[in-house]
Each structure stands twice: as structure tokens, then as C-alpha cells.
Amino acid sequence: MTDTDKTIVVVGTGYVGLPAALLLAKAGYDVVGVDINENIVRAINEGVMRIKEDDLQALMDEPGVRANLRAQSTPCEGDIFIIAVPTPLDHRKKIAEMSYVDDAVESIIPFLRPGNLVIIESTIPPLTCRERVTPMIEKATDLVIGETLHLAHCPERILPGDIFYEIIHNDRIIGAMNEEARDMAADMYATFVKGELFKTDDVTAELVKLMENTYRDINIALANEFDAVAETLKIDGREAITLANKHPRVNILYPGIGVGGHCIAIDPWFIKEVDPSNSRMIFTSRLINDGMPARIASKIRKAVREIDNPKLVVLGAAYKPNVDDPRESPAIEIVRLLVEDGYDVAHYDRLIDGMEYESLVEICKGADMLAILVPHDETMAELERTRAEVEQVMRTPLIVRYQ
Numbered sequence: 536m537t538d539t540d541k542t543i544v545v546v547g548t549g550y551v552g553l554p555a556a557l558l559l560a561k562a563g564y565d566v567v568g569v570d571i572n573e574n575i576v577r578a579i580n581e582g583v584m585r586i587k588e589d590d591l592q593a594l595m596d597e598p599g600v601r602a603n604l605r606a607q608s609t610p611c612e613g614d615i616f617i618i619a620v621p622t623p624l625d626h627r628k629k630i631a632e633m634s635y636v637d638d639a640v641e642s643i644i645p646f647l648r649p650g651n652l653v654i655i656e657s658t659i660p661p662l663t664c665r666e667r668v669t670p671m672i673e674k675a676t677d678l679v680i681g682e683t684l685h686l687a688h689c690p691e692r693i694l695p696g697d698i699f700y701e702i703i704h705n706d707r708i709i710g711a712m713n714e715e716a717r718d719m720a721a722d723m724y725a726t727f728v729k730g731e732l733f734k735t736d737d738v739t740a741e742l743v744k745l746m747e748n749t750y751r752d753i754n755i756a757l758a759n760e761f762d763a764v765a766e767t768l769k770i771d772g773r774e775a776i777t778l779a780n781k782h783p784r785v786n787i788l789y790p791g792i793g794v795g796g797h798c799i800a801i802d803p804w805f806i807k808e809v810d811p812s813n814s815r816m817i818f819t820s821r822l823i824n825d826g827m828p829a830r831i832a833s834k835i836r837k838a839v840r841e842i843d844n845p846k847l848v849v850l851g852a853a854y855k856p857n858v859d860d861p862r863e864s865p866a867i868e869i870v871r872l873l874v875e876d877g878y879d880v881a882h883y884d885r886l887i888d889g890m891e892y893e894s895l896v897e898i899c900k901g902a903d904m905l906a907i908l909v910p911h912d913e914t915m916a917e918l919e920r921t922r923a924e925v926e927q928v929m930r931t932p933l934i935v936r937y938q
């Protein structure tokens with residue numbers, strides 16, 4: 536059997552699973568996408584791309600890809616099983632919510648055969664492969680991980696909005712307890728990844744993924760903290776950061792409205808979960824970034840405090856500019872806080888389903904403030920083009936950009 540004669544079962548066909556499934560189908564594998572969401576299954580079988588990226592749509596439209604890819608709501612036998620289901624945060628306990636991974640592993644257990652490879656692409660706390668997935672499989676089958684069944688953790692690093700490019704060109708970490716699993720996984724990824732493939736053990740791979748997002752989170756927290764200090768000192772925090780960055784070895788990020796999305800706001804907690812006593816800076820950064828929506832809401836309140844019954848138009852609900860993903864979005868939290876306070880808020884985002892609008896001029900009629908929380912390129916271009924008109928239709932021409 537050549538490698539691409541194999542059947543790959545991809546469990547979870549969202550932002551991570553579907554692009555991988557498409558590229559594996561393009562590489563020639565027989566690919567079965569499995570998702571508990573019937574709408575997603577139907578969309579894949581009908582060739583409808585739910586992720587708004589032209590290159591992914593083009594891939595989906597290729598007859599060769601369509602011929603090699605089918606979707607269904609339950610797993611089946613295969614050679615390689617990729618698990619790409621959500622690992623959100625349990626917001627109360629601040630630990631990984633592992634029920635999706637547990638369910639996905641349970642669902643493939645009846646189909647596992649000697650020699651199969653199971654790859655976890657979901658982001659998971661360190662030791663999940665060894666202490667959670669391995670015992671689950673070994674208790675339910677006669678298979679032994681590292682001997683008759685192979686298990687690898689190959690975390691995903693894609694940037695939503697640029698998934699197609701990144702899934703192919705990013706370097707990739709391949710972690711497993713045994714060399715055969717590493718080699719099998721590397722052979723599969725090599726069929727579409729142009730970045731380098733780095734092999735290591737499973738625990739290192741688990742931690743590396745979390746370190747990457749924690750590094751980002753801490754740097755964002757530092758920028759937000761500098762900005763708060765600048766505000767206390769009544770100076771412009773952005774200008775101060777720009778000037779500090781003139782130092783040849785300094786590269787401070789710019790402050791924002793908080794951290795959202797499926798990764799950066801969540802993954803640092805998975806490190807704290809396994810080693811709280813060594814995660815003090817990680818924990819503090821999380822608190823700083825999670826406190827940003829309240830800070831921004833209070834800035835907005837201050838900006839309109841002189842206006843009677845202010846009408847606010849808020850732009851942006853995605854978790855960051857130029858993406859269509861509202862998960863863990865600080866902008867949504869800011870609006871929630873303002874609405875809770877009784878403010879009249881109209882919230883729009885052209886990239887988010889159900890929050891679209893015709894034109895800035897239209898939605899700003901009679902408004903007292905236009906607060907831009909998420910500066911999508913197209914939003915800013917439209918504002919630049921129509922700013923004079925927008926100001927004219929507003930009751931109070933107050934336009935503030937918060938990141």
C-alpha cells in the first residue's frame with residue numbers, strides 16, 4: 536500500500552479539521568470527514584465551504600478533492616484517525632473542557648485496528664496523550680499504544696483568515712511516544728506541508744503548542760499594562776510604545792481591547808492547569824487581558840458621559856480584525872457590559888453572520904458615538920471614504936477607535 540492509498544478519518548471538520556481533510560484529499564488519500572453537526576456534514580457533501588476563504592473554496596471546488604472526500608456523522612474504519620474537535624475553556628474552573636476529545640476518542644474506539652495511527656490535532660493540556668487518551672483506548676481494546684496502535688499529537692498553528700497558506704507553509708511539530716508513530720504522522724503531513732516537520736515526544740509537543748500562545752498572551756498583556764500606566768501618567772501609550780520600539784532589541788506589541796479567539800485566551804490556562812505554582816506570570820497576564828473589556832467599556836462610558844441617553848454604534852464583533860470568528864471575542868464582552876449598564880447599543884460586524892450592515896452612513900444616523908472595537912480593513916477603508924458623511928448624519932460626531 537502506498538501512503539495515499541490509506542483512508543484517513545478526520546473527526547471534527549471545523550476550522551482545523553476541514554482544511555486538513557481537503558488537503559489530504561487533494562494529496563490522494565481517501566478522506567472521511569466526521570462531524571456531529573449535520574449541517575457541516577451536509578455542507579461538505581454538497582461542496583459548500585463554510586470557512587470564508589477563497590483558496591479553501593477553490594480547493595473544495597476541485598473535482599479530484601471532491602472525489603476523495605466524503606462526510607458523515609459517525610466514524611468508520613480507517614488507517615489514520617485525526618481528531619480535531621474543540622477544546623474550549625471550562626470558564627468556571629479555568630481548565631480544559633475535555634468532553635469533546637473524550638467523545639471523539641470514544642467514537643473511534645470501535646473502529647481502531649492494529650497498526651492504525653491516531654493523531655490528536657486539538658490543543659490539549661500536557662500529558663493528555665499519556666494520561667487520558669492512552670488509558671481510554673487501552674482499557675476499551677486489546678491495543679497497546681506505542682506497540683500495536685500509534686498515537687501522536689500534532690498541534691495546529693494556523694491563523695484564521697490565512698488558513699490555506701499557513702496550514703501548508705508553517706513548520707509543524709510531530710510528537711509521539713514512539714518513533715514509528717512519529718514517522719507515520721510525518722509521512723502523512725509531508726504530502727501537503729511545505730514547512731519543516733519537527734519530531735519530538737508527545738508531552739513536548741503538547742507544551743510547545745501552549746507555549747506559543749502563552750508567549751503571545753503575555754506580550755499582549757505587557758502592552759496593555761504599559762498602556763494603562765501611560766493613561767495614569769496622562770500620556771499617549773501608543774506613542775510611548777512606538778518610541779520604545781526604536782530601541783534595536785525592543786519590539787513591544789500595541790495595546791488592544793483584550794484577547795479572544797479559540798487559542799490565545801484559552802491555551803495559557805492549560806499550562807496553569809498542570810503546574811499552577813510555576814505559572815504566576817501566565818496567570819497574571821490572563822487576568823490583565825481578561826480585564827481589558829471592562830477597561831474599554833469604562834473608556835466608552837467616559838467618552839459619552841456628557842451626552843443624555845447616548846446612542847452608541849459599535850463596530851466589530853470578531854475576536855480580532857479581518858476574521859469572521861466571534862469566539863471568546865472581547866468586543867462582544869464590551870457590548871455586553873454596556874448593554875448591562877442600560878446603554879442603547881447597536882452592534883455590527885460585516886464579517887459575522889447576522890450582524891451585517893448596509894453602510895456606515897446608514898447605521899450611524901442619529902448616533903452619538905461610533906466606537907470601533909475591531910478595525911477590519913474594509914471597515915477602516917469605508918470610514919476613510921465616507922467619514923465626512925458619517926459625521927454629518929451623527930447626532931454627536933464622536934468616532935473613536937480602540938485598537
Ligand SMILES: NC(=O)c1ccc[n+]([C@@H]2O[C@H](COP(=O)([O-])OP(=O)(O)OC[C@H]3O[C@@H](n4cnc5c(N)ncnc54)[C@H](O)[C@@H]3O)[C@@H](O)[C@H]2O)c1
Nearest residue numbers: 547548549550551570571572620621622638639657658691
Ligand atoms: N481555529 C483555529 O485557528 C485553531 C488553531 C490552532 C488550534 N486549534 C485547536 O484545534 C481544535 C479544533 O478547533 P476548531 O477551530 O477547528 O474548532 P471548530 O469548532 O471550528 O470545529 C470543531 C468541529 O468538531 C465537531 N465536533 C465536536 N465534537 C465532535 C465529535 N465527538 N465527533 C465529531 N465531530 C465533533 C464540531 O461540530 C465542529 O464542527 C481545538 O482544540 C482548537 O483549540 C484551533
